[in-house]
Amino acid sequence: MDQKLQMLLDTVRRLVRRGAYPNLSKVLAKSHPADIAHLFSYLVPKEQQILFNLIENTEMAASVLSELEHSTGAFLLEQIGRETITEVLQEMPYDDAVEIIRNLPEEIAEEILTTMQDEHSEEIEQLLQYAEDTAGGIMSTEIFSLREETTVQQAIADLQQAKDVEMVFYVYVTDAHGHLVGVMSLRQLLTVSPATQLKDVMVTDVINVRTDKDQEEVAQLVAKYNILAIPVVDEWNKLVGLITVDDVIDVMREEATEDIYKMAGASEEELLYGYKSFKVAQLRLPWLITNLFGGVITGYLMWQFKATLSEVIALITFIPVITGMGGNVGGQSATIVVRGFATGRIDLSSLRQVILKELRVGIIMGAVCGITVGLVALIWHGNPFLGLVVGLAMISAMTVAASMGALAPTFFKRVGIDPAIASSPFVQTANDITGILIYFGTATLFISHLH
């Protein structure tokens, strides 16, 4: 937290403690909505509620709300009267209002939509039709667009009067039927003669997305073409919305966090629960229990080799390193592939090369680690055959692990399961099992030399 925010937090806390609400109200009115929203993450629900009620300006309240984690926003709204909710939501950009409504309990959501003015509720209900993580689900419907016959002079005049349109940088141009046909930047508008019609100067090759485009792909497009906003069209190419770069930034951060959490078997959803341990535990447990049974199966396989083991108890000393290294290497390969899918760096056409590379890398690293651990075994237990068994097992286990780590996300992507969530428990269990089988298999083969 930077100093400025720390000072604001201290001030706010002091004023809340003292009950100096009029002063607090003034402090809030002077702060940036994003800063107030940031403060909320350091406050307990009671303080959040007091603070939010002290924001006098409805527009300001709406801005704060759109900057909040949407779950916190939904929680706050549940605490205040239905009328106030409706008022505040009406002040917000529709796309933000929709996200908050999605997080509200269904009955409250419906009640609010009924009390809302028709013009607003219709817009919002239409947006609610789109799936949450598609272009339609995140787009804003307040677009500044003009007809292709408009003159530049008229366009500038319209622009000066446009209200409620946040962040205009491009003017989108449509034909008589609302089809997207062109685009111009604000700056281009200023550099052509006033009498020109837009259709004569506009760029006709507009990068755009359909409403059902996945939000992650939208983000990739915006990042690739370095654009500030991307227009959204329906299936008939009619302009229906706009996704601005600030929304794209949110999407990218969200998707990255989601992937990172998923790879560790956690879920971004737990951010909604803050410090509620039981809820968080509940979210993480299914993945852990899956792993637990993987571990039990591995243990069961070891049990099958108990004769070998009780003959050569030294064998147990390398179990952790062989299963552990398999897990590490498999995890690396899986991570590279999962992240590659997410950023678009790896796709089905480059996949074969990537998998072959991971296999080669696995062999090389397996050789290095196998020789290392083989030498350790030789020196420690003074038995060259033990060194050989451990080394061979390590090389094979790591090679198999690397290939499995690269193949598993591919397989899950093909069958339509999110590779980020499925890969890790699968890869880990599969690696443990093959590691153990290879290790004890080799050991049983050389058993007469291991005594």
Place this chain on the structure above:
Amino acid sequence: MDQKLQMLLDTVRRLVRRGAYPNLSKVLAKSHPADIAHLFSYLVPKEQQILFNLIENTEMAASVLSELEHSTGAFLLEQIGRETITEVLQEMPYDDAVEIIRNLPEEIAEEILTTMQDEHSEEIEQLLQYAEDTAGGIMSTEIFSLREETTVQQAIADLQQAKDVEMVFYVYVTDAHGHLVGVMSLRQLLTVSPATQLKDVMVTDVINVRTDKDQEEVAQLVAKYNILAIPVVDEWNKLVGLITVDDVIDVMREEATEDIYKMAGASEEELLYGYKSFKVAQLRLPWLITNLFGGVITGYLMWQFKATLSEVIALITFIPVITGMGGNVGGQSATIVVRGFATGRIDLSSLRQVILKELRVGIIMGAVCGITVGLVALIWHGNPFLGLVVGLAMISAMTVAASMGALAPTFFKRVGIDPAIASSPFVQTANDITGILIYFGTATLFISHLH
């Protein structure tokens, strides 16, 4: 890859095969630089080289180059003549040129800087002074700024003439000494009367960063305040550069990938090496070898309990599940904390709460998993004491693992080591060791009941 790009790729490959270079040249001239850059990732070096040389327009070549992975860009430049390099680099925005020069072998970089026109090389050398991952290192120096006495009319006229300034959305206002004093959006400019001076209408509270600000924090600011560009000032508050949102998107993606890779013990650097397996293996091995010795230490500890083990061989069946689950839970907690640091969601003031939460979550999940695995042990080996030992060990191991997972990144952050890279091998080894000690410690305690 989308259809359009697939078609372009097919066309390009066909034309390369046929040697139809003039046609290829025409196809390239009509394509978007970002699309050409994207194509490069599917081509072998030889094809990349042919293609790049066929881009006739230097400006286009510069655009393609700035869209490429910077390593691919540096590679391509090494293949073409020094003069052409210099020409192309001079056409690029300085910030992109600087990034490419940073990736070139030092002698080539110096040679280029000497041949470059002084006006360009001076700018570039100045930018090279800033550390790569700071605001100074990523900013563009082509800023559109005006003096505070300028009238709105004059400002619009200046804007119409401004060239080489990519993506103007804000006009930055400076005083006579070049200090940043205000900002106006392009749209605001259009809505005030032409004779007004900028100082009377500008917003004076400009969000800005110092040149030495970490790029990750810059990205967090831009995301937080939903701005399209952030001005960069030196230590005397003089305006020296600008970071636009498209650079921020690159930074965010880069940092997310870096964190994800690091947590798995890989490095983003390996993307530079493509399919070169030895280089990639070299990058991943140090982390693996660290883990390897962690595994050997765990094995050594198990060896200390060989008496217990050879008495009750059934104990081995739960080693994988106990060390495995510790690793999973520790990994989850570490991931939550590392990602929290990266996104700014967790900072030192909220850390205590987070660690306590992870501890509670660890206890809850430990209890659930402990009971589950205890029952498995009881049913499988028919010994209630074995169930008790396994269950107790699981609960303690998971609780310790969760706390260690949350504490390790905190510790590494405090001592200035990147938590993303250090946490995993440390947490894993520490968890394995405590898991084994707790497990065999408990087992030794109950040994008389375990037969």
